[in-house]
Amino acid sequence: MKKKIFIIISSFNFLLFLSGSSLIKNTTSDDYGWFQVTPIDTTLESIHDLFFFNSDTGYVIGWTRYGGGLRRTIGKTLNGGLSWDTTMSKKDVQSDIICFINAQIGIAGAGVLFRTIDSGKTWNKVFVDPVDFDRAAFANDHIGWVVGGFGTIIKTTDAGATWFYQRSEAIDTLGRFLGLSVIDSLNLYVCSQLQLIFSADGGDTWKNVPIPEQYASRFGDTKFIDKDYGWLCGEYRTVIRTTDGGNTWQDASPPVYWDAIRSIDALDKNTAVVVTSAGAILRTENAGETWKEQLPANTYTNMLHRIQIIDDKVAYAVGNDGAILKTTTGGYTSVDDDKGKVTGYSLKQNFPNPFNSQTKITFTIPKSECVSVALYNIQGEVVQQIIDEERSAGEHSLEIYSDNLPSGVYFLRMIAGLFSKSIKVVLLK
Template sequence: MSSNSGNSWKLINDSKISNLNINDFTNSNNIIFAGSHKGILKSNNLGENWSLINNELINLEISCLTKSESYLFAGVYNGGIYRSSNDGQNWIPINNGLSNLYINSIVTFNNYVFAAVGGGNIFRSSNNGESWELMNHGQNLFSVYSLKTTQNLIFAATYNGIYKSTNNGENWYSSNYGLQENLMVRCFAISNNIIVAGTINGIYLSTNFGESWIKKNEGFWNDNILIKSLLINHNYIFAGTYNNSVWKRPLSDIVNIQSISSEIPENYSLYQNYPNPFNPETKIKFNIPQNNFVNLSVYDLLGKKVKILVNENLSPGTYEFSFDGLNLPSGVYFYKLNAGNFSQTKKMTLIK
């Protein structure tokens, strides 16, 4: 448990939870629920103490949890879906219509409940799980590991990339521009228009609701790190990895650059920053016509590099970087774009 955004952690010593594999959390009205390989636990005091609330779910491995306004839903590995109307004291199975009882993810959205089940299928219920209907209608989404919602969109993380629906699951579309081909995606974290995807090859970011993605692995010891869970909280991104602990990074570190168009430009180009002069923020736009490693850096009048803005592989498209000169003195600066054999430099003026 951490009370300072992950800077330090305290071991929870309650014997009821200390030796369990925890697969998922959800919370409601200051109550935290934890799904484990031996059922469900509940804490009323921010995780200091836990109580088992299994009853009908004793010794079942809980894969996922979610809470609607009136119900708590639990997905069970090879055991279907259960529902509770009294904060987990009692549970009933709600599997009518499901083709597979291996449950990977459950979300509630627009008065519906969605469930990702084994075999790459997504089901929807309009009556809190009393009955289920298949929503991918023969479209093979391969293994669906996680579902996440934002605005009027539903995102599915699958063995074969990302899919999204704009109409409550009626239709699903591939949403993989910028991702490695056939990339396994395991999880999401969403905050407003910021969508972070955890994959078998690290983290990808979208700031345009999944229209395009940018890889964001700076700081990881291995570029092929497997991300199993993600959380955005207090302006940080937390990443739970496979056998590599928990990592965190300020959200501001990765959202300064935005893909503003996925249309492939004909040529490399670097635009004049705007506004210019500026104080203290300005935007720098550039075009990338092909996959390439891109470096965008800022230099002072003496040619000293004072800031690296971009230093990563980017997919073709048009990008915009929000540069903050708050910690720099007034003066003339140069920003330089290097991508493959292309190099261009422009001048900007900071006036405080």
């Protein structure tokens, strides 16, 4: 039996940590490299969205329950969160999203879409829809999209002054679009909890991007670097990655956990950052081969909604408890001696799959212990014992050769301590 074993040592040159409200844990910025900026309103229950032009200038939108309804507050900062102007928070501007085209023109909305042409001093109603809006993005100074519930997609071609629906048989009208990734004026991706769609003509027509059954999840966000290379993420910290516009997908998930990924941003094709519904943040610098959990769940806040990376040093994130978080060091702390530490168990889908002569799997363990990896046929018989030996904490990769195995469906099972997971592999000769 042939087998090659590779140990992968990951290098994390840029670390991101998210903090949150001190209602959960009173921790200083020295602990995580992130700090809470001046709150815009201490009564806010959630900051739902953000839009920053640069490290100093940006907007956030938050809400709190008030008189049987919700009171939204829009905050603007010109000094990186040291102070906020909330004078543009009119009672009739009900908003869960905020997005700007330039320093003067922007939109905000939550079913009713408002537009400003004077940097948020005044807002005018430009579109009404009974559903909630979830994401907005512009391709240039004129063209942009807003997506939301019941498969709603609306588009503007005049800098947000007017909007029109874009519909297609490919759109699941029962789904809620939560993710929007605009590449340019023609190419964009939109994801709902159960669907990813793509348009190459500015939204005039759409096609459904197939997702393999083994990666099925309730998706929450998507991020594409270009029309071919992108990420899709969702429940149980599911992350999948494509390099060919969704024709094929690779598992790029961190270790499974109970929370869902709420938002993703990326610096390049290798580096992506995700925040979760339990207030955790994870980062990869090798296209999802390994992930670093930079902040455990529920450390500061019980939910993070959005993250925006400005550059390799500055980033902002927002979430529950009115949290507005910032780093100016790329997440580095004065003492950062925990790089690359694995905090959980995982077994990733083999790649390639299906395979011919050889394929590779990657697994992680948080402590040194005996690990068994074996290949079973559909009758449940062991046809190849890959390893059954002590392994050190960290990430390990195994290259598996098919040898004399016939074509067919097999199951690869990993056991380490109380952890056990199986994946389906397909051999085609």
